[in-house]
Amino acid sequence: MRRANLPTAHEYHLGGCLFICSAGVILLGIFILVLSFITREDWTASLRPVGYIGDPARGRALVSMYGCPSCHTIPDQAPHGAVGPPLEQMGSRSYIAGRFPNEEIWMTLWLEHPQNLKRDTAMPDLNVGRRDALDMAAYLATLR
Amino acid sequence: MQSSVSCRMRFAVAAIAAIAWSIIALRWSISRRGSPWRHRAVMVAIIALAAAILSIVSDWRSIQLRLRMPRSGVTIHIDEIGDWWRLTYERDGMAFVTANELHVPAGTIVTLDCRSRPVGAWSAHDFLSLGGRSSFIAETPGVDRALLIRLFPPSRRHLRIVADPAPDFERWFANELRPAATVAASDLFVSSGCSYCHVIRGVAEDPSTIAPDLTHFGARRTIGAMDMPNRRGFLSGWIVDSHALKHGSEMPDNRLNPPVLHKLVSYLETLR
Numbered sequence: 001m002r003r004a005n006l007p008t009a010h011e012y013h014l015g016g017c018l019f020i021c022s023a024g025v026i027l028l029g030i031f032i033l034v035l036s037f038i039t040r041e042d043w044t045a046s047l048r049p050v051g052y053i054g055d056p057a058r059g060r061a062l063v064s065m066y067g068c069p070s071c072h073t074i075p076d077q078a079p080h081g082a083v084g085p086p087l088e089q090m091g092s093r094s095y096i097a098g099r100f101p102n103e104e105i106w107m108t109l110w111l112e113h114p115q116n117l118k119r120d121t122a123m124p125d126l127n128v129g130r131r132d133a134l135d136m137a138a139y140l141a142t143l144r
Numbered sequence: 145m146q147s148s149v150s151c152r153m154r155f156a157v158a159a160i161a162a163i164a165w166s167i168i169a170l171r172w173s174i175s176r177r178g179s180p181w182r183h184r185a186v187m188v189a190i191i192a193l194a195a196a197i198l199s200i201v202s203d204w205r206s207i208q209l210r211l212r213m214p215r216s217g218v219t220i221h222i223d224e225i226g227d228w229w230r231l232t233y234e235r236d237g238m239a240f241v242t243a244n245e246l247h248v249p250a251g252t253i254v255t256l257d258c259r260s261r262p263v264g265a266w267s268a269h270d271f272l273s274l275g276g277r278s279s280f281i282a283e284t285p286g287v288d289r290a291l292l293i294r295l296f297p298p299s300r301r302h303l304r305i306v307a308d309p310a311p312d313f314e315r316w317f318a319n320e321l322r323p324a325a326t327v328a329a330s331d332l333f334v335s336s337g338c339s340y341c342h343v344i345r346g347v348a349e350d351p352s353t354i355a356p357d358l359t360h361f362g363a364r365r366t367i368g369a370m371d372m373p374n375r376r377g378f379l380s381g382w383i384v385d386s387h388a389l390k391h392g393s394e395m396p397d398n399r400l401n402p403p404v405l406h407k408l409v410s411y412l413e414t415l416r
Binding site: 066067068070071079080081082083115120121122124125126127 | 372373375376377378379380381382384385388389402403405406409
């Protein structure tokens with residue numbers, strides 16, 4: 001027995017339906033892309049360690065620019081220097097330079113003028129500004 | 145941005161020789177009707193002509209530039225020593241030695257004299273072959289990094305080419321001729337043992353060619369004959385342990401006293 005007013009399988013407008021669906025999927029994709037672009041700051045903020053105000057993503061780029069990897073081994077950054085201690089687990093360390101607590105203020109001061117904290121250290125004074133030092137401190141704190 | 149063109153006149157000379165040979169071959173084959181060599185000679189002549197036309201067309205720009213551009217009179221001798229480049233500049237009887245950064249005046253022809261084995265070089269804009277004497281033109285000012293590859297023995301190196309506008313080049317040339325001033329910190333350079341291998345004109349002159357000339361080191365953009373920027377962090381790491389930064393570096397590790405290291409780095413930065 002055939003029900004009245006209902007189309008049979010071959011009468012469904014499958015093509016039209018697919019067209020509408022794919023347009024929807026594309027629109028949804030664009031929407032997600034736009035949303036993720038707008039909220040991209042929040043993604044880096046979620047990486048920011050507690051107690052640090054710097055931007056770890058910028059700090060990572062700065063670490064490479066100042067040449068830190070030429071003396072310290074840093075994950076995912078070339079080259080792998082062996083002059084100074086490796087910074088692979090810097091976020092988990094208790095002390096900086098064997099002397100100062102591993103906190104934002106000490107790390108920032110250390111990066112700015114190492115000789116001010118430890119007069120005879122071999123770490124060079126690279127004329128790091130306050131903002132750069134804060135960003136690099138935040139990046140180093142993410143290395144766990 | 146720079147567009148560097150090496151005048152590959154050798155190709156053009158080869159092309160002219162090929163045309164001459166093809167004309168001779170054609171005349172010879174025509175004079176000997178019925179010879180089995182006739183068809184072969186015609187084929188060879190056609191191939192030679194095609195090759196000649198191709199090479200002239202591909203070299204057209206170089207040939208034109210070579211005819212049109214003025215000559216600067218600068219000859220640069222390039223020596224590959226170990227894994228770095230010694231560059232000896234010569235003009236009007238004046239000469240100086242520098243290293244690793246090839247400065248050329250933009251818009252004029254310079255003569256490159258590569259005294260090491262020939263090497264194929266790729267820059268961002270053109271292929272050039274270094275070996276023996278060749279002409280080189282940088283059409284516009286800019287910085288370019290040429291990749292130099294030799295198949296046997298296999299090597300892969302970089303050469304930084306800096307094309308300055310003519311006045312800047314003159315300033316650079318006059319500055320490079322000048323020896324470095326002797327200051328208090330220059331004693332550190334000698335006492336730390338750097339002068340065993342490196343030369344700073346006016347401070348430590350030993351006519352050795354073991355290591356690059358550092359007379360105007362602070363003005364260079366990169367260190368280690370590679371892509372490493374000439375900044376204090378990289379330089380400190382390079383002096384103490386260059387092997388971590390460059391595989392096969394010939395510079396020994398220098399475990400200097402930290403205050404001496406910092407003073408030495410500051411001194412090297414002042415060598416402009």
